Amino acid sequence: MAKILLINPNKWGRGITSIWIPSHTAVLKSFGHEVRLFDCTFFKDWSLDETSFNTANKQYQPTDYHKLITYSEKNIFEALKEEIQNFKPDLIFWSAISSHIHGEGEYVNIQYGYELIERISPRATLVTGGLQVTAQPKAAFSRFPMVNYFIAGESEFVLAELATYLGDDSKIQALPGLVWRDGSDIKVNPPQKLISDLDQIPKYDYSIFDPQVFLRPYNGTVLKAVDYELSRGCIYTCSYCVETVLQKYYGVFESSTISGALKEPKKYLRAKSGKRVHEELKYLHRELGINLIRCQDTNFLTINRTTLNELADLLDSDPVDVKLYVETRVDRISPADIHLLKRLRVDGVGTGVELSSASFRTSFLNRFASTDLLEKNIALLKTEGIKCTTYNIIGLPKESEEMILDTINLNHRLQPDNITVAFYSPYIGTQQAEIGVIEKYFDDYEYHVDGQLRTVSNSSQVDAKTLNFYKKNFNYLVRNGTENINGLKKAEGLLQ
Incomplete structure (x- = not known):
């Protein structure tokens, strides 16, 4: 021992x-x-x-x-x-x-x-x-x-x-x-085998945390929350995402040029059983007082339906007083998916918009997503009483200020319940990080990255001061429009 x-x-x-x-x-x-x-x-x-x-x-x-x-x-x-x-x-x-x-x-x-x-x-x-x-x-x-x-x-x-x-x-x-x-x-040494069945890991031990770690701001209140995973892996191969690093490490990186999805996703995407998840939710709520489960699964609705349907049935027969926040590709969602999310007590969904340009998303990010479906399905989620948060990125290599403004205007049309904007972070091993180094946006090793707190970009196209301006004012501009943007820029010394 x-x-x-x-x-x-x-x-x-x-x-x-x-x-x-x-x-x-x-x-x-x-x-x-x-x-x-x-x-x-x-x-x-x-x-x-x-x-x-x-x-x-x-x-x-x-x-x-x-x-x-x-x-x-x-x-x-x-x-x-x-x-x-x-x-x-x-x-x-x-x-x-x-x-x-x-x-x-x-x-x-x-x-x-x-x-x-x-x-x-x-x-x-x-x-x-x-x-x-x-x-x-x-x-x-x-x-x-x-x-x-x-x-x-x-x-x-x-x-x-x-x-x-x-x-x-x-x-x-x-x-x-x-x-x-x-x-x-x-x-x-050669790679270890993927943990193919997450039930092999004993019940995750959250008792090791100090109780105040569980307190978390959420939609204007403070709840007791944990970060949680039902699954590991993602079927997509977006060029900026570190999932691609793991896909390469485990040799499952071959993907479709039409959808950007792995050709053999079952070799990489794994999940707990519904029974195991239900047991953990009961433990978290009844023993630790948790009432918000912040699911960190990369794409919730690609978790196998056996797990999700089993969990939904168990929550119906033996309810647990928790709500879930999940992340998933809303452009791929269906009315049946939304019904399942409601059965699973999902209170909020976070979805990656990234930026408004569909051609840029496809050509540079290997992310194939329909803007029309994104707009339609966010409206559908809101109609069904599920809150929606959009995730947006500023400071990507080759992203212009005009593209940032287009992303703001797209969010203005979407009117999600919450809006998150992150500075692009160059993660070692991803294709976008390699491009960023070649184009001299970033150094070879940027260890001090933090998508929420700072940009590490050296871009002359959209400089750090301008990126900080948009991080600070992104939500304001989405909610109020961009008509007064020059006044805001003058106030912050970006315009004379």
Whole structure:
């Protein structure tokens, strides 16, 4: 039995239950290991205030969230050092892959966690993983030289076996998915098998989180929420999305040139059983008081219907007082899908608009989506009482300011319940990131990306100051129109 310290390097200053934490905790405990979590979320000298930032730009509705949260005045490095001294972990781990894929900081966890560890230099075995390792395994050691082992791909069972084999280097070095040093050489082991049946992972252990982590602003109120996954994988191959990194790693990347979908999606898309999901929902609500399930599945309605219909039947026969927020391709939705969403207690749907130009989406993003169907189906969702949030991107390579304005005008026509706009982030291993480097929009390695808080673009076509203007004013312009845009620009020094 080993002692494992997990670190959540979250910098947003609001609760996020990164899914890799409860999934890894569950597997590690099932192997007999002891697990603790050091959560960075509420340290004043570490976290930023993403909630206030996105409330000010009208992406979020105002709430009394901050009155309900207590932030620590302790120095985070001293607090972590104290935790390590008291717990004396055998192994420390801080970054992995889950259905968050890149959202809510999962992509940058590896960098931020390393910044913490680098200052402390603990004696424990240092292990980490995630998307950056999966995309560029050999580069990981040059970026994070203190790490002992990296895990590419899904890491729950690999980490548990590694912890079991501590002290036996030959067994550790034979583990699939492992990246390790052999003297001056870097060895990249063959990929581990995908976890084909997510029921193989024991019930995800959310009890490891501090209770205030569950508090979350949602549509003008504060609820108790968790991030959750019913499935893993996506059938689509959008060129900006890190799902393509995982598809390549597991050798399932061949896609249709007509739809942008994988030719063999069943090899990559996996789900829990409806029974298992129902059990977890009951546990989350009845034992932890959770009433909002923030589903992070990349495309909810491509989850196999056996799982979704079984879950709907179980919720009908044994109701759980929770509501779901899901993400899915609304351009592909049908009236039967909406009926199913209502049976599943779905309160809100988030959908990627990305940007208004259908030809740009198809040619540059490999995203085949009908704008007409998007408009029609968002209206249908609203008619059926399901809230809709549009996701939009600004700062893509080759995206012009005129295209940003067109996207604002499209959202003005759509009038969704909520509007999210993100700075484009160049994720290593994606086609769009490679284009961005070639076109000199971005450096080779942009570790400090955050789609909500900052742009890292060097574009001369739409500069950073202009992108910040649109991030700040996107919601205002959607709701009020663009007639006064020059006045807003003058007020912020963009026009004389």
